[in-house]
Amino acid sequence: MNQAKPFCIPKLExxxxxxxxxxxxxxxxxxxQSIEEFESNLKDNLYKLWNRMSSxxxxxxxxxxxxxxxxxxRMRPLGIPTVS
Incomplete structure (x- = not known):
């Protein structure tokens, strides 16, 4: 049986x-993790990210x-997120 993901997130997004x-x-x-490190396994990293998001x-x-x-x-606070 093929079970659908709870969230419909297009991979292209x-x-x-x-x-x-x-x-x-x-x-x-x-x-x-830098962008370069993330890109070293880009296809798999993007798939894992999509899979976790859509599930x-x-x-x-x-x-x-x-x-x-x-x-x-003066100083201004800045938030730096992760790549994934």
């Missing part, structure tokens, strides 16, 4: 989301908080 993350050229998050078992990891300087000398 996961690929497009990954492409937006890559285009952002951000730093690695709390897991330390309802995906919970995003915490965001890494850093502070960046503003033009007036």
């Amino acid at each position: 996961v690929v497009e989301a990954y492409e937006r993350v890559k285009a952002n050229k951000g730093a690695a998050g709390v897991d330390g 309802g078992s995906y919970f995003p990891p915490p965001v890494m908080r850093v502070e960046i300087p503003k033009g007036d000398g």
